[in-house]
Amino acid sequence: MKHILFFILGIFLTSASFAQQTEKIVSWTVTVKSTNADQAEYELSAKATMQKGYHIWAMDAGGDGSLIATSITITPDLNWKNKWMADQRPHEENLDFIDGTVFSYNNTVTLSRKFTADKGTKKIKGIITYQSCNESMCLPPDDVSFEVTLP
Numbered sequence: 001m002k003h004i005l006f007f008i009l010g011i012f013l014t015s016a017s018f019a020q021q022t023e024k025i026v027s028w029t030v031t032v033k034s035t036n037a038d039q040a041e042y043e044l045s046a047k048a049t050m051q052k053g054y055h056i057w058a059m060d061a062g063g064d065g066s067l068i069a070t071s072i073t074i075t076p077d078l079n080w081k082n083k084w085m086a087d088q089r090p091h092e093e094n095l096d097f098i099d100g101t102v103f104s105y106n107n108t109v110t111l112s113r114k115f116t117a118d119k120g121t122k123k124i125k126g127i128i129t130y131q132s133c134n135e136s137m138c139l140p141p142d143d144v145s146f147e148v149t150l151p
Contacts (some may be wrong), residue, residue, distance in 0.1 A: 025132045025139065026050050030146040032124065035114060041081070042150060045112040046072060046128055048105065056130045058090040058103035059111065067102060068131035068141045072111065075125050081114035104133075117150060124148050 029047045048056055048070075061069035072084065087110040090103035117124075124147070131141045 024051075025054050026056060026130065026142070028128055028144050028146070030126070030128075030148055032148045032150060034151045040117050040119070041114065042117060043112055043114045044074070044124065044148070045110050046146075047108065047110040048130070049108050050106065050132065052107075053134045054132045055091070055104040055106045055134075056109070056132050058086070058105060059084055061103055062092075062100055063095075063102040064099040066098060068129070070111070070128070070130040073127045073129070076118075076121065078115040078117060078121075078124070081116070084111050084113045086111055122150055124150065 027049050029049075030045070031047075032042050032044050035041045035043050050056060057067050057069050059070050061067040086105070088105070090105055092101050092103055094101055126146050128144045128146065129141055130144075132139050
């Protein structure tokens, strides 16, 4: 009888832990718009929406190099016009356990960058790598794949 109870308890605990892992702390929406159709100029935007109490590190996370900064990798190679820009300034903070100032975003942030595309480019694929944290812990880094069609 004890073995059956432990077996049932084990199944319950295992399913509860999987349910917690599927919860999305950060959701991403990636879009592309034309800024100059004659010149094949576009702007790619990636908007992160975080659950309350969580943040993601900025693309330049600062600190002592131990943080996992947000990054966006794109294929095919594009002719970038500028650096990635955020729609707001990052939150600056000094933490006791990290040397230097660290930079993060809370609630939402949109990262965007302008580019020109080679003739024949119809789709852009990419991966967003980020790490979300709250005041007591950081989750393992996550990768989000995306694909957008040029307008």
